[in-house]
Structures are given as C-alpha cells and as structure tokens.
Amino acid sequence: MKYFDYAATTPLDPEAAEIFVKASTEFFGNSSSLHDIGGQSAALLEHCREEMAQLLGVDKQGLFFTSGGSEGNFLAIEALLSAPKKQGKHIIAGMAEHSSVHGILKRLEKDGYSITYLPFNSSGVIDPENLLNAIKPDTILAAIQHVNSEIGTIQPIEQLAKICTEHDIHFHTDMVQSFGKIDVRNITPLVGSFSFSGHKIYGPKGIGGAYVNPKIGWNPFFPGTSHEKGFRPGTVNVPAIAAMTTAAQKITGRIQENARRFVELRHAILNALQPISERVHVYQAEGDSQLPNIIGMRISGIEGQWMMLECNRLGFAISTGSACQIGMLTPAKVTQALGLTIDESKEFIRISFGHPTTMNEIEALGAGILKIANEFAVSSVI
Structure with a gap:
C-alpha cells in the first residue's frame, strides 16, 4: 500500500521511537515527584521544553505539553477567554477551522457567545479585510488556522494578528499543519496562543x-x-515529549529540502492528471500561500468516497478530507468555506505526501487515478 495521507498522520520516526523507549525505561519517574528519579524526568521534560521553545521561537514559560492539537486548541482558547483584553462575547473564526475548534465554538454559543465565521476566497485564503469588517465593539477573540489541513493554503497570519492587536482582540492560531513544514518563528511572537501536534511531524x-x-x-x-x-x-x-522533540528537531532541519522536493512531487501529480484536466478542480493558492505537500481537489462526476475506495483497491491510500471529519454526514468545512455545492463537496478528495514519498509512487498514483477516472467515464456511458 502506497501512503498519500500524511496530512492525517505520519509514521513514527525510528530515532524518535528509540528515544521513546529509552525515556520510558530510564526516565520513567513522574516529573512532579520530589525524589531523584522524578527529578531526572523533570530535568528531561524541561530540556525538551527549552528545545521546543527554540524551534518554535517562543518563551518557554508559555509552552505547555498536551495530548495533541485538539486539546491544545481547546485549552489555549479557554485560556485566552479567561483573560480578555476587554469586555465582550463575540468571537471571529475561520469557516474551515479544525473540528476541535468548531466543537469549542458550538459549546461557547450555548454559553452566550456569538460567532462570526469567515469564508475563503477562491484561492482558499481569508481576506484580512473580511476580518476587519467582522470586528464588533465586543469582539474579544479570533481563531484562524495557519495552514488548512484539507487544501494546504497558508493564511496571512501576520496581517490578521496585526489587525487583532490594533483592536485589543486575542488571536489564536492552529499550527498543527504548519509546524515542521514551514518556519513559523516569524509568526509565533505575534499571536496570543497556538497549538501543535506530534503525530503530524513523525x-x-x-x-x-x-x-x-x-x-x-x-x-x-x-x-x-x-x-x-x-x-x-x-x-x-x-517519553512522548522526548520523542516528539527528537522528531521536531529532525523535520525542522530539513524544511527547505522537503519544500523543494514537495513542489516537484506536486507538479508531477498534477501533470499526470493533464489528460483529464477539464474534469480536475484543484483548490490552491499561489506561491508562498500554498503548502505544496497537500492537494485538495475534486474530479467532476466522481464522488470522493468512491475515488478513495477505488484508489485503496489499487493500493493507494488517499482521503476525502480531515480524519477528524470522516464519518460525519455533513460536508467537510473547507468545502463550505470555498462555497462549493453539496454535489461538488461530495467529490472532494485529498492527496498529501511526506518525507518518504518517492517520485515513482507519485507517478503510480497519477496513473491509478487516470485509470479510475477513465473506467468511471466508460461505465457511466454504458
């Protein structure tokens, strides 16, 4: 099986796995215990905190380890709401935020908060003017994802954060898909809070x-x-923190190398689909506003669920969107943010690749999708 769902999760890096086992057996003490064994664990914990803070470009005093990105989103947003810069109960969020953020916002609505959701433009990016126009006197928080997990577009966080600062609004950004893929250190000092996850970075x-x-x-x-x-x-x-830190050190050290290779792989798969280009719709931004290793697209007339199952039959693992959204009857939030119809939303698929992905695998996937699309076209005529 050739894997093309790296935006959902990544395989554990072998060196990170070794560190996990070593820390589990040699630094097993509770880091809050006062004895020497607990102290050794606490020392390792703080070393990892310092290293991660350097990789993220932040003060280690504000860095906390969680069970993942979803819990990080929840606790960070709640932390900001516990200390608003002004009185109010209005929140602004991206329409295509991760399901964990939407879950928080739904609960907050029941507690009396009002939410304004910002759509994407045709390139999958939030227009800063839309954020500015959505601000009310009682707006206290904005939550906008840095990189969309389903189409890979990169939001203009610097501009959005600046607008929030000028209007005394806390700003939270979900960096689960961006950390390790692009250098986030120019952005992290500008926001009130952010989240990240270990299993997205090996x-x-x-x-x-x-x-x-x-x-x-x-x-x-x-x-x-x-x-x-x-x-x-x-x-x-x-142990998991130590392993995540090892993985983070490795992936941040090869950001530029990966980016160059991912651009080549992206061009290769899109070129492979040229014979059916009139049916292929790729949702992407230009240049630096696009993460190259995530391709969100649809093929007219073919439901994404069917395409995913047919790819699986041929030995290719792709997805129909965020794994946290799979199984829900509603369309992926990104398709709503893009303004797609229900039928168009059902056609959505996502291809994402990672460090182990080869050009041969990309070419094989392209040929496989062409085969599926052509067979579907013939069966539709019959």
Whole structure:
C-alpha cells in the first residue's frame, strides 16, 4: 500500500521511537515527584521544553505539553477567554477551522457567545479585510488556522494578528499543519496562543502542545491542577515529549529540502492528471500561500468516497478530507468555506505526501487515478 495521507498522520520516526523507549525505561519517574528519579524526568521534560521553545521561537514559560492539537486548541482558547483584553462575547473564526475548534465554538454559543465565521476566497485564503469588517465593539477573540489541513493554503497570519492587536482582540492560531513544514518563528511572537501536534511531524500520537503568551494572565480551565503550571491535568507524558522533540528537531532541519522536493512531487501529480484536466478542480493558492505537500481537489462526476475506495483497491491510500471529519454526514468545512455545492463537496478528495514519498509512487498514483477516472467515464456511458 502506497501512503498519500500524511496530512492525517505520519509514521513514527525510528530515532524518535528509540528515544521513546529509552525515556520510558530510564526516565520513567513522574516529573512532579520530589525524589531523584522524578527529578531526572523533570530535568528531561524541561530540556525538551527549552528545545521546543527554540524551534518554535517562543518563551518557554508559555509552552505547555498536551495530548495533541485538539486539546491544545481547546485549552489555549479557554485560556485566552479567561483573560480578555476587554469586555465582550463575540468571537471571529475561520469557516474551515479544525473540528476541535468548531466543537469549542458550538459549546461557547450555548454559553452566550456569538460567532462570526469567515469564508475563503477562491484561492482558499481569508481576506484580512473580511476580518476587519467582522470586528464588533465586543469582539474579544479570533481563531484562524495557519495552514488548512484539507487544501494546504497558508493564511496571512501576520496581517490578521496585526489587525487583532490594533483592536485589543486575542488571536489564536492552529499550527498543527504548519509546524515542521514551514518556519513559523516569524509568526509565533505575534499571536496570543497556538497549538501543535506530534503525530503530524513523525512523532508519537497522543502528544502535542500549546503556547500562551506569558504576558497573558490566564486562569486554569481545570481548577486545582498542578501539572504544567495548572494548564492541564494528568501525569506528563515525558517519553512522548522526548520523542516528539527528537522528531521536531529532525523535520525542522530539513524544511527547505522537503519544500523543494514537495513542489516537484506536486507538479508531477498534477501533470499526470493533464489528460483529464477539464474534469480536475484543484483548490490552491499561489506561491508562498500554498503548502505544496497537500492537494485538495475534486474530479467532476466522481464522488470522493468512491475515488478513495477505488484508489485503496489499487493500493493507494488517499482521503476525502480531515480524519477528524470522516464519518460525519455533513460536508467537510473547507468545502463550505470555498462555497462549493453539496454535489461538488461530495467529490472532494485529498492527496498529501511526506518525507518518504518517492517520485515513482507519485507517478503510480497519477496513473491509478487516470485509470479510475477513465473506467468511471466508460461505465457511466454504458
């Protein structure tokens, strides 16, 4: 099976796996325990925090480890809401945010908050003017994903964060798809909070983190919590943190190399689909506003679920969107943000590749999709 779903999850890096086992057996103490074994674990934890803070370009005092990106989004947003810059109950969010953010916002609506959702333009990007026009006197928070996980478009976070700062609005961004793929250090100092995840960067599943600017005097969502300075309950998963840190060091060290190769692979798969180009619709932005290793597209007349199953039959693993959205009856949020019809939304598929992906695999996938599309066209006529 050839894997093309790296936006959903990545295989664990072998070196990170070795670190996980080593930390699990040699640094197994509870990092909050006061004895020497606990102290060794605590020292490793703080070393990882310092290293991750450097990779992210932030103050380590604001960096907290969580069970992943979803929990990071939840706790970071709640932290910002606990210390608003002004009174109000209005929130602005991207229409295509991750399901974890939409879940939080739905609950907040029940608590009396009002939410304004911003759509994408035709290139899959949020227009900063739309954010500016959506601001009300009682707007206290904006939550906009850095890189969309389904089409790979990169939002203009610098401009969006600047607008929020000028209007005394906290700004949260989900960096789960961007960290490790692009250098985020020019953006992280501009936001109030962000989240990231280990399993998107060849680290373990069940580990991630969130950053909240230390200047923000947030209150714990779970009172009485002692771990991670009260940010979250539960014994800290030091082995997974050590493994994630190792994976983060490796992937950030090859960002430029990967980006060049991913551009080549992207061009190759799109060129392979040229024979059916009139039926292929790729949702993407230009130049630096597009992450090259995520391709969100549809082929007119072919449902994405059917295309995914046929690709699977031929030995190719692709997806119909975010794995956190699969199984829901509603269309992926990105298709709504793009203004697609229900029928067009059902045709959506996602191809994403990673460090192990080869040109031969890309060429084989292109040939496989062409075969499926041509067979479908013939069967439709018959």
